[in-house]
Amino acid sequence: MISQMRRSAVSIPSNIAEGFGRHSTNEYVRFLHISMGSLFELETQLQIAQNLGYLNQDQHAVFEDDCREVERILSALIAGVERRKKGK
Numbered sequence: 001m002i003s004q005m006r007r008s009a010v011s012i013p014s015n016i017a018e019g020f021g022r023h024s025t026n027e028y029v030r031f032l033h034i035s036m037g038s039l040f041e042l043e044t045q046l047q048i049a050q051n052l053g054y055l056n057q058d059q060h061a062v063f064e065d066d067c068r069e070v071e072r073i074l075s076a077l078i079a080g081v082e083r084r085k086k087g088k
Contacts, residue, residue: 001054005045011038012070016077025085032078039074043067 012035019031043064050060
């Protein structure tokens with residue numbers, strides 16, 4: 001489980017970087033959405049870890065707050081890129 005959580009967490013910034021490196025707005029947005037999917041995978045894994053007793057409620061709450069912040073940042077980034085794309 002820890003290995004899967006690490007892969008999901010590493011996948012988030014990795015996909016952002018890969019999308020940015022494509023030098024295409026459409027590709028960038030696509031990879032930002034993939035990053036969001038990886039974030040949702042991580043959140044699911046955190047919930048499973050809590051359900052199995054690997055995380056207590058307080059630990060889970062801290063991680064969940066961090067995930068919510070990353071989700072807000074990603075959502076704002078996606079919205080900003082899409083706005084700029086429409087403005088061109």
